[in-house]
Amino acid sequence: xxxxxxxxxxxxxxxxxxxxxxxxxxxxxxxxxxxxxxxxxxxxxxxxxxxxxxxxxxxxxxxxxxxxxxxxxxxxxxxxxxxxxxxxxxxxxxxxxxxxxxxxxxxxxxxxxxxxxxxxxxxxxxxxxxxxxxxxxxxxxxxxxxxxxxxxxxxxxxxxxxxxxxxxxxxxxxxxxxxxxxxxxxxxxxxxxxxxxxxxxxxxxxxxxxxxxxxxxxxxxxxxxxxxxxxxxxxxxxxxxxxxxxxxxxxxxxxxxxxxxxxxxxxxxxxxxxxxxxxxxxxxxxxxxxxxxxxxxxxxxxxxxxxxxxxxxxxxxxxxxxxxxxxxxxxxxxxxxxxxxxxxxxxxxxxxxxxxxxxxxxxxxxxxxxxxxxxxxxxxxxxxxxxxxxxxxxxxxxxxxxxxxxxxxxxxxxxxxxxx
Amino acid sequence: xxxxxxxxxxxxxxxxxxxxxxxxxxxxxxxxxxxxxxxxxxxxxxxxxxxxxxxxxxxxxxxxxxxxxxxxxxxxxxxxxxxxxxxxxxxxxxxxxxxxxxxxxxxxxxxxxxxxxxxxxxxxxxxxxxxxxxxxxxxxxxxxxxxxxxxxxxxxxxxxxxxxxxxxxxxxxxxxxxxxxxxxxxxxxxxxxxxxxxxxxxxxxxxxxxxxxxxxxxxxxxxxxxxxxxxxxxxxxxxxxxxxxxxxxxxxxxxxxxxxxxxxxxxxxxxxxxxxxxxxxxxxxxxxxxxxxxxxxx
Numbered sequence: 216x217x218x219x220x221x222x223x224x225x226x227x228x229x230x231x232x233x234x235x236x237x238x239x240x241x242x243x244x245x246x247x248x249x250x251x252x253x254x255x256x257x258x259x260x261x262x263x264x265x266x267x268x269x270x271x272x273x274x275x276x277x278x279x280x281x282x283x284x285x286x287x288x289x290x291x292x293x294x295x296x297x298x299x300x301x302x303x304x305x306x307x308x309x310x311x312x313x314x315x316x317x318x319x320x321x322x323x324x325x326x327x328x329x330x331x332x333x334x335x336x337x338x339x340x341x342x343x344x345x346x347x348x349x350x351x352x353x354x355x356x357x358x359x360x361x362x363x364x365x366x367x368x369x370x371x372x373x374x375x376x377x378x379x380x381x382x383x384x385x386x387x388x389x390x391x392x393x394x395x396x397x398x399x400x401x402x403x404x405x406x407x408x409x410x411x412x413x414x415x416x417x418x419x420x421x422x423x424x425x426x427x428x429x430x431x432x433x434x435x436x437x438x439x440x441x442x443x444x445x446x447x448x449x450x451x452x453x454x455x456x457x458x459x460x461x462x463x464x465x466x467x468x469x470x471x472x473x474x475x476x477x478x479x480x481x482x483x484x485x486x487x488x489x490x491x492x493x494x495x496x497x498x499x500x501x502x503x504x505x506x507x508x509x510x511x512x513x514x515x516x517x518x519x520x521x522x523x524x525x526x527x528x529x530x531x532x533x534x535x536x537x538x539x540x541x542x543x544x545x546x547x548x549x550x551x552x553x554x555x556x557x558x559x560x561x562x563x564x565x566x567x568x569x570x571x572x573x574x575x576x577x578x579x580x581x582x583x584x585x586x587x588x589x590x591x592x593x594x595x596x597x598x599x600x601x602x603x604x605x606x607x608x609x610x611x612x613x614x615x616x617x618x619x620x621x622x623x624x625x626x627x628x629x630x631x632x633x634x635x
Numbered sequence: 636x637x638x639x640x641x642x643x644x645x646x647x648x649x650x651x652x653x654x655x656x657x658x659x660x661x662x663x664x665x666x667x668x669x670x671x672x673x674x675x676x677x678x679x680x681x682x683x684x685x686x687x688x689x690x691x692x693x694x695x696x697x698x699x700x701x702x703x704x705x706x707x708x709x710x711x712x713x714x715x716x717x718x719x720x721x722x723x724x725x726x727x728x729x730x731x732x733x734x735x736x737x738x739x740x741x742x743x744x745x746x747x748x749x750x751x752x753x754x755x756x757x758x759x760x761x762x763x764x765x766x767x768x769x770x771x772x773x774x775x776x777x778x779x780x781x782x783x784x785x786x787x788x789x790x791x792x793x794x795x796x797x798x799x800x801x802x803x804x805x806x807x808x809x810x811x812x813x814x815x816x817x818x819x820x821x822x823x824x825x826x827x828x829x830x831x832x833x834x835x836x837x838x839x840x841x842x843x844x845x846x847x848x849x850x851x852x853x854x855x856x857x858x859x860x861x862x863x864x865x866x867x868x869x870x871x872x873x874x875x876x877x878x879x880x881x882x883x884x885x886x887x888x889x890x891x892x893x894x895x896x897x898x899x900x901x902x903x904x905x906x907x908x909x910x911x912x913x914x915x916x917x918x919x920x921x922x923x924x925x926x927x928x929x930x931x932x933x
Binding site for chain 1: 637638641645649753758760772778780781854855859860898902903905
């Protein structure tokens with residue numbers, strides 16, 4: 216199958232014959248994660264998380280009597296390369312599922328492969344809301360929160376505080392732009408007197424944030440929203456400390472900024488009082504399930520997990536539950552079973568259970584926002600988040616009508632092909 | 636007013652870095668007529684050599700300012716080992732071949748070096764922040780600048796002045812100029828062409844490695860940093876005119892200032908400005924600002 220064919224042929228392609236040649240005693244999951252470069256830590260943590268979950272599933276007898284088998288490959292955070300890997304997974308390894316992908320730009324490419332071959336793609340820890348809205352396709356599911364959920368949670372948190380002058384700095388690609396769009400749209404709705412002063416866009420993996428920081432300082436905002444993740448967050452915070460940003464501006468980040476590896480890398484150089492969140496927190500909620508997950512990860516890897524471990528862990532459990540519920544491996548059956556699926560995760564508080572919304576295949580979850588404070592419980596981090604606020608799940612996602620409206624206007628726009 | 640000052644300082648700092656990473660590329664092109672794509676990975680090798688030496692030096696608890704000297708040593712070692720090896724081992728076989736072939740060969744050297752750095756230094760980042768912290772901050776126009784940025788500016792100025800002195804005032808430099816103008820006549824006059832080539836290539840490699848080594852303390856050194864550099868250096872050199880040292884300086888300054896202005900005034904265009912400058916210059920002067928039209932010799 217040629218690449219051109221893959222790109223331009225519309226409608227799913229059914230693989231004939233070949234699928235029957237695969238070993239039928241196992242369910243193969245082709246995982247794509249960044250294993251080199253600044254995002255490498257995320258990929259390696261994802262592998263550990265996914266393996267933990269697969270071990271749990273297989274120890275309890277597998278799914279429909281079959282064993283879960285995980286394949287891993289480096290996506291190099293590169294959409295073009297990742298498409299080739301995904302196609303190879305589907306055509307040569309004959310996988311039943313695609314899973315993973317940390318970069319939203321890569322995910323937008325891989326979801327096209329999933330649509331084309333009608334292979335279910337379980338998204339973990341890429342967050343652009345576009346995947347479940349404008350670029351939604353029925354074989355896509357996301358088991359971690361998206362930018363809209365985290366940004367709306369952030370707006371609700373900030374609305375209760377006196378700050379009104381906002382500025383944004385984030386990476387110059389899909390994920391960075393989408394966070395700012397989601398934040399700004401909801402901010403103007405919830406806090407009508409808020410002033411948006413501007414935004415600067417360093418490229419992904421930028422080496423020098425100082426010129427951008429000077430532009431921020433010059434605008435004199437009260438709140439700086441940052442949209443970085445992974446190594447970029449660490450480089451950004453280090454350089455921001457140098458120019459004295461934290462003495463002048465309240466820095467907040469709601470999607471990936473409060474991830475554990477930031478605290479691990481910076482040790483006692485973390486500024487106190489930053490308002491942050493992430494998709495999973497090692498120290499909240501303090502439920503038995505979360506403690507078991509964090510300790511289980513530590514026993515395997517001898518380090519504490521960043522949130523991608525949790526995403527991959529939940530992704531594998533989603534596959535197991537959806538196949539169990541569907542009673543077959545047929546992609547369309549699995550899609551139907553995945554819609555509305557109840558999905559308990561380690562990050563659920565007592566009395567709340569995550570589930571998959573049928574309209575956009577997006578997991579519905581609460582968000583937790585905290586402030587950085589000294590804490591030695593999970594070394595080598597010397598700071599963690601505390602002083603938590605819980606933002607209820609039902610306020611964070613667009614209504615079903617909104618979802619349909621967003622998709623319709625995207626499909627009508629020139630070049631738009633959402634859901635096609 | 637204050638904003639203009641900030642833009643000027645930011646632009647100058649970025650320009651000095653651009654000059655440092657691109658002047659070697661221009662020099663090698665001027666003499667050897669080869670566009671050395673591997674320049675980017677020589678930058679990366681210099682960054683890794685500098686960073687790993689600084690990490691080891693700092694771990695040994697030696698005199699902190701010595702770390703700056705260690706960077707220099709790292710760059711010299713990387714450039715002087717890698718440069719002649721690449722020129723004598725690979726690049727010299729492509730002299731006189733068509734440019735496409737030369738491009739492909741240096742591109743393959745680039746790919747090989749990218750993987751070699753991963754084999755030698757691994758894929759985890761190196762943080763060599765000690766020289767950077769050592770110098771502290773400078774306050775200009777009410778805003779703190781890391782003094783290290785101005786050290787890079789100083790290094791770039793020294794490199795520029797040194798190259799100018801080398802080309803204009805030394806005997807070997809004049810031989811290099813003669814070779815740039817006419818290799819055939821130079822050979823007829825008794826110039827040892829291979830010696831000029833290998834020396835120039837080594838010098839260009841040292842300059843690339845120097846750029847890398849002095850960049851290392853400002854960043855986390857990770858695989859892939861060479862790719863960005865070759866693109867930027869190429870843009871600078873094209874703007875200035877291939878093979879021209881003054882061109883590299885002016886091209887760096889132009890791109891540096893325009894980019895700094897974009898960061899402050901039109902942030903969404905920041906990534907694009909470099910190419911905007913390149914396109915605008917090439918429209919008006921297809922050979923770059925300092926490029927000379929050459930008569931084709933048959």
